[in-house]
Amino acid sequence: MTEGPPTFAGPPQAAPPPPAPVPPPELDAPFEAHWPPWTAPVALVAALIATLVGGGLIVAVVVGAAGDSLSNPPLGATLLATVFQDVALVAAAILFARHHDRDISPASFGLRPIPVRRAAPLIVAVFAASFTFNLFWTLALGSKQQENLHKQLGLGSDTLGIVATALVVTAVAPVAEELFFRGYFFAALRRWRGPGLAAVLTGIAFGAVHGLGATPVVFLVPLAFLGFLLCLLYQRSGSLLPGIAVHVINNTLAFGIDEHWGWQIPVLLAGSAAIV
Numbered sequence: 001m002t003e004g005p006p007t008f009a010g011p012p013q014a015a016p017p018p019p020a021p022v023p024p025p026e027l028d029a030p031f032e033a034h035w036p037p038w039t040a041p042v043a044l045v046a047a048l049i050a051t052l053v054g055g056g057l058i059v060a061v062v063v064g065a066a067g068d069s070l071s072n073p074p075l076g077a078t079l080l081a082t083v084f085q086d087v088a089l090v091a092a093a094i095l096f097a098r099h100h101d102r103d104i105s106p107a108s109f110g111l112r113p114i115p116v117r118r119a120a121p122l123i124v125a126v127f128a129a130s131f132t133f134n135l136f137w138t139l140a141l142g143s144k145q146q147e148n149l150h151k152q153l154g155l156g157s158d159t160l161g162i163v164a165t166a167l168v169v170t171a172v173a174p175v176a177e178e179l180f181f182r183g184y185f186f187a188a189l190r191r192w193r194g195p196g197l198a199a200v201l202t203g204i205a206f207g208a209v210h211g212l213g214a215t216p217v218v219f220l221v222p223l224a225f226l227g228f229l230l231c232l233l234y235q236r237s238g239s240l241l242p243g244i245a246v247h248v249i250n251n252t253l254a255f256g257i258d259e260h261w262g263w264q265i266p267v268l269l270a271g272s273a274a275i276v
Contacts, residue, residue, distance in 0.1 A: 083168060
């Protein structure tokens with residue numbers, strides 16, 4: 001039996017370099033959704049049906065346990081139903097998005113960081129435009145009607161109830177509504193006819209949904225205009241965070257003014273911003 005020539009192993013191979021990190025998308029280029037445009041209204045209807053069934057069940061259970069009337073539910077039932085609606089909106093966005101894109105992440109819905117120096121001027125511009133439109137809209141209609149959130153939500157004089165309601169209105173709702181209407185709804189419609197028409201349709205849907213509640217009709221057009229502006233803000237900034245900031249400021253001022261607050265308004269704004 002003969003032996004072959006000896007073999008010599010070469011020098012140890014160096015480990016391959018790690019792959020270069022994928023740079024984040026430019027903020028000037030918002031995330032392009034992979035979910036088709038038709039899913040926008042379908043997801044909204046699904047969330048509203050879930051709210052009608054689930055929220056109604058919550059109210060019925062709480063009212064039954066408290067021995068109250070369905071025509072005048074306690075504050076706790078109203079708050080739970082409101083939070084359920086916000087959860088339903090977020091859940092609908094995530095479920096429909098994952099059905100068409102298994103690799104979604106918070107950034108897919110616009111939850112991406114943005115420098116303050118870039119976001120601040122955009123936030124001021126959008127809020128100023130919304131405030132100006134509200135002012136001229138009210139003057140044009142000659143309406144002195146005010147949105148009485150205290151009465152609509154059934155608030156009493158209980159401090160804990162007022163604080164809990166304030167945080168739902170100024171912290172939970174802005175995040176949920178921006179994630180769904182701008183992060184999902186607008187992103188889907190943008191694939192159909194571009195950002196302009198998508199912003200208009202999203203604004204209309206945003207105002208109409210608020211009309212399903214106790215919001216007076218006179219406020220629906222300004223809400224739709226705000227929804228339109230928030231779409232443009234998302235399109236321009238590439239991030240959902242400036243829109244959430246505008247939404248928080250808007251709801252905080254509306255709630256604080258309705259409660260005839262003074263120093264409490266900046267305190268609520270700081271608390272809501274911290275929670276967000």
